Amino acid sequence: MNVTRRTLLLTSAIGLAATMVAGSAFAASPPLKKKDTYKVGFAQTESNNPWRLAQTASMQEEAKKRGWQLVYTDAASSAAKQVADVNSMIAQGVDLIFLAPREEKPLIPAIKAAKNAGIPVILLDRSVDPSLAKAGEDYVTFIGSDFIEEGQRVADWLVANGNGKTKIIELEGSTGSSPANDRKKGFDDVIAKHSDFKILASQTGDFARDKGRQVAETLLQAHPDADVIYAHNDEMAIGAISAIEAAGKVPGKDILVLSIDGGKEAVQGVVDGKIAAVVECNPRFGPKAFDTAVAYANGDKIPEKIINPDQFYDSKNAKELLGTAY
Amino acid sequence: MTDLTAQPKQRLFDPFEFLARYGTLIALALLIVFNLIFTRNFASMQTVNVNLTQVCTIVIVAVGMTLVIGTGGIDLSVGSLMAISGALAPMIFLGKILPIGNIYLAVAAAMIIAVLIAGIFGLFNGWLIARFRIQPIVATLVLFIAGRGIAQVMTNGNLQTFRVPEFQFIGLGRILGVPVQVILMAIIVIIAAWVLKRTVFGRQIIAIGGNERAAELSGIAVSKVKLIVYGISGLCAGIAGLIVIAINSSSDANLVGLGMELDAIAAVAVGGTLLSGGKATIIGTLLGAMTIQLVRYTLLSNGVPDAAALVVKAGIIVLAVWIQQQGRHA
Numbered sequence: 001m002n003v004t005r006r007t008l009l010l011t012s013a014i015g016l017a018a019t020m021v022a023g024s025a026f027a028a029s030p031p032l033k034k035k036d037t038y039k040v041g042f043a044q045t046e047s048n049n050p051w052r053l054a055q056t057a058s059m060q061e062e063a064k065k066r067g068w069q070l071v072y073t074d075a076a077s078s079a080a081k082q083v084a085d086v087n088s089m090i091a092q093g094v095d096l097i098f099l100a101p102r103e104e105k106p107l108i109p110a111i112k113a114a115k116n117a118g119i120p121v122i123l124l125d126r127s128v129d130p131s132l133a134k135a136g137e138d139y140v141t142f143i144g145s146d147f148i149e150e151g152q153r154v155a156d157w158l159v160a161n162g163n164g165k166t167k168i169i170e171l172e173g174s175t176g177s178s179p180a181n182d183r184k185k186g187f188d189d190v191i192a193k194h195s196d197f198k199i200l201a202s203q204t205g206d207f208a209r210d211k212g213r214q215v216a217e218t219l220l221q222a223h224p225d226a227d228v229i230y231a232h233n234d235e236m237a238i239g240a241i242s243a244i245e246a247a248g249k250v251p252g253k254d255i256l257v258l259s260i261d262g263g264k265e266a267v268q269g270v271v272d273g274k275i276a277a278v279v280e281c282n283p284r285f286g287p288k289a290f291d292t293a294v295a296y297a298n299g300d301k302i303p304e305k306i307i308n309p310d311q312f313y314d315s316k317n318a319k320e321l322l323g324t325a326y
Numbered sequence: 327m328t329d330l331t332a333q334p335k336q337r338l339f340d341p342f343e344f345l346a347r348y349g350t351l352i353a354l355a356l357l358i359v360f361n362l363i364f365t366r367n368f369a370s371m372q373t374v375n376v377n378l379t380q381v382c383t384i385v386i387v388a389v390g391m392t393l394v395i396g397t398g399g400i401d402l403s404v405g406s407l408m409a410i411s412g413a414l415a416p417m418i419f420l421g422k423i424l425p426i427g428n429i430y431l432a433v434a435a436a437m438i439i440a441v442l443i444a445g446i447f448g449l450f451n452g453w454l455i456a457r458f459r460i461q462p463i464v465a466t467l468v469l470f471i472a473g474r475g476i477a478q479v480m481t482n483g484n485l486q487t488f489r490v491p492e493f494q495f496i497g498l499g500r501i502l503g504v505p506v507q508v509i510l511m512a513i514i515v516i517i518a519a520w521v522l523k524r525t526v527f528g529r530q531i532i533a534i535g536g537n538e539r540a541a542e543l544s545g546i547a548v549s550k551v552k553l554i555v556y557g558i559s560g561l562c563a564g565i566a567g568l569i570v571i572a573i574n575s576s577s578d579a580n581l582v583g584l585g586m587e588l589d590a591i592a593a594v595a596v597g598g599t600l601l602s603g604g605k606a607t608i609i610g611t612l613l614g615a616m617t618i619q620l621v622r623y624t625l626l627s628n629g630v631p632d633a634a635a636l637v638v639k640a641g642i643i644v645l646a647v648w649i650q651q652q653g654r655h656a
Contacts, residue, residue: 048483209574217376222627
């Protein structure tokens with residue numbers, strides 16, 4: 001074909017217009033075509049704890065049940081690898097990406113890249129910086145637990161079932177992480193409304209068993225009148241139990257231990273009477289995540305945030321629910 | 327310190343010399359007095375127990391580190407070696423590698439093999455340093471990075487949890503009311519202090535740290551001494567790794583011994599051992615570790631956030647090293 005100056009101008013003008021139309025359409029999160037089965041990606045952040053393993057298992061199970069193809073990657077605790085993982089999913093041409101973003105900011109480029117490639121992204125269990133990426137525009141939605149509510153539920157249980165145990169030591173998660181901030185806020189706000197309850201000390205145990213134990217030992221020694229320990233996760237709660245036992249007290253009797261996460265070991269602790277109550281942070285994302293993807297393909301309106309319901313364990317139900325704990 | 331006595335002394339009392347020698351002890355005493363006044367429930371046996379059990383893994387690792395630093399070296403791999411021994415032992419006594427019927431036999435095998443493997447990795451460090459003359463900070467960086475990776479690969483990065491009282495005795499048990507790990511720490515400290523002060527091997531360590539060339543010319547088997555010293559450091563790390571997992575009834579290859587190398591080096595520095603080698607004191611290291619531990623305890627129990635405690639810890643290290651330098655040049 002003979003390319004004249006006029007045809008070149010014309011075609012480029014048409015091309016430009018098309019891009020602009022497409023560009024305005026892309027302001028919203030890219031759509032998902034209606035199909036019987038999909039090829040979806042799941043970019044996991046790490047697999048070094050039972051919670052993550054349970055989450056992965058739930059996603060794989062649900063994909064198998066529906067006959068969808070699941071492209072699974074594990075970023076092994078590296079945000080950089082996770083960005084690369086998402087890019088390789090884009091290259092493999094998946095229909096949709098489930099992303100459990102490791103950190104709030106570093107994963108933004110991956111989300112933008114998926115959007116530019118026309119692939120919708122659904123965030124799982126952790127969100128991204130809301131000033132840089134928005135639900136409904138850059139990604140479809142965020143599915144996860146409400147960490148503030150988890151803290152509130154622990155506090156509500158304590159207010160109702162404390163039986164005179166009111167002096168609290170709080171073991172916080174890693175300073176600055178969103179579960180630590182929110183679990184503290186939810187709990188502290190409820191406690192502040194009840195003047196008979198008092199938080200004697202609140203220190204970070206970094207979500208780790210060894211650190212949680214050491215901090216609990218120190219705080220128990222400095223505050224021997226404490227009769228409640230609230231830990232932001234199971235690992236620190238289990239560490240705190242060792243600390244209580246080392247101090248010659250009986251967990252569950254002298255000191256109530258409260259926790260969040262609800263892994264099998266902690267629920268067993270409830271059955272044994274060492275942990276008073278634990279709020280589950282539900283790792284079973286499969287059903288909700290895949291349902292959301294189908295709803296999105298159907299063109300339903302997806303809320304900006306979808307809460308994955310959490311189980312609650314105390315002495316009343318722990319025994320019968322032990323089998324279902326992750 | 328023969329050179330000092332040879333010099334005509336201008337002043338009878340040199341405050342820096344005095345501080346360099348007794349600074350750690352004074353700091354520890356001041357801290358205890360401060361706590362007795364301001365920290366609630368400080369004067370009790372349980373406080374002693376809490377602090378001793380929390381400090382003992384650092385002390386055990388720092389003893390090995392003192393010997394290494396005494397030769398003018400450094401061992402960055404100790405935290406990773408703790409992770410390896412901590413990952414390996416449960417695999418053995420839980421029968422994941424080979425089934426051993428008798429639990430006592432399994433536990434004994436687990437302890438011995440895990441500690442020995444850590445020791446062998448330590449020897450590997452020493453071999454790199456002695457045979458290829460690689461700088462210690464680089465040579466031990468190899469296992470600092472790779473060691474944790476090895477531990478993670480062995481366990482697939484999974485948390486191992488267990489309830490084996492026969493094994494956990496070393497972390498939770500008590501003999502005549504004294505925690506077992508504190509007894510272990512005391513034995514290791516006493517043996518190391520004796521070796522460093524009273525044996526030829528101890529003098530050789532100091533000689534190598536003071537002037538390696540001179541030591542070699544005077545007939546000391548420098549390579550052999552270095553090899554052994556890094557091996558000992560590995561063994562100490564292996565023991566500390568077992569204690570950590572025993573207390574916690576779980577082993578997480580990602581977390582066991584994380585940051586331990588720096589805690590140990592800090593204890594050694596605060597204790598008055600010269601980081602350039604040639605002067606080392608095990609008792610100083612013990613006091614240094616206890617000072618750092620007590621600072622942390624003091625801040626925590628008085629409601630100061632952990633992040634601030636880290637800054638204070640760094641401040642103490644700077645102060646200790648500065649006093650040492652002043653004491654040397656005075």
